[in-house]
Amino acid sequence: MTPKLILTGFMATGKSAVGSLVARRLSWRFIDSDAEIVARARKPIAVIFAELGESRFRAIERETIAALADDDRRCPRSGQPLPAVISTGGGVLTDEQNCAALRRIGVIICLSARPEVIAARVSRSAAKRPKLTEGDRPLEERIRELMTERAAAYARADITVDTSDLAPDLVADRVIDAFFARGPWRCKPSA
Numbered sequence: 001m002t003p004k005l006i007l008t009g010f011m012a013t014g015k016s017a018v019g020s021l022v023a024r025r026l027s028w029r030f031i032d033s034d035a036e037i038v039a040r041a042r043k044p045i046a047v048i049f050a051e052l053g054e055s056r057f058r059a060i061e062r063e064t065i066a067a068l069a070d071d072d073r074r075c076p077r078s079g080q081p082l083p084a085v086i087s088t089g090g091g092v093l094t095d096e097q098n099c100a101a102l103r104r105i106g107v108i109i110c111l112s113a114r115p116e117v118i119a120a121r122v123s124r125s126a127a128k129r130p131k132l133t134e135g136d137r138p139l140e141e142r143i144r145e146l147m148t149e150r151a152a153a154y155a156r157a158d159i160t161v162d163t164s165d166l167a168p169d170l171v172a173d174r175v176i177d178a179f180f181a182r183g184p185w186r187c188k189p190s191a
Helices: 015-026 031-042 047-050 053-069 096-105 114-124 129-138 139-154 170-181
Strands: 004-008 029-032 084-085 105-112 159-162
Touching: 004 015, 004 096, 004 170, 015 029, 015 084, 015 170, 029 031, 031 047, 031 053, 031 084, 047 053, 053 096, 096 105, 105 170, 114 139, 129 139, 159 170
Parallel strands: 004 084, 004 105, 029 084, 105 159
Antiparallel strands: none
């Protein structure tokens, strides 16, 4: 059986971009849990935070992760579960239920990056990221604070890949190699 390849990690570490690349290379489905949340709530994440608050956002996120974990679509030929690459939001592993659901269905790979790299990557979009605007502190300081708060959650991942100095193509290579090194999965891409 091929489990799901799940990408998690702090914002701006490349989860969506790398996830899309990995899925394309493996010819697997790509699922972005943040996009699923936006579709479910019918509003952008920043609006969910502003109008409904973080606790409601986290509840919607938990419902979305549970639905993804319960997706039992199967290959019509083999009957095996359809493989997929799932990109999650940066705080998804801070919730025990999310962590257990994702661990049950796949291999969790955490993408990481140094705080100064993340700050540079989000500098133009920080206002659209609700967790970065809390506390009215300098961007890099807030990033360091959030990363410290989430360190134990990210440590739950099976594998960590640092994206700080790598182009998305190289990160995708490392993610695929790390995933297939975890076990004898089916659907491994041919050379």
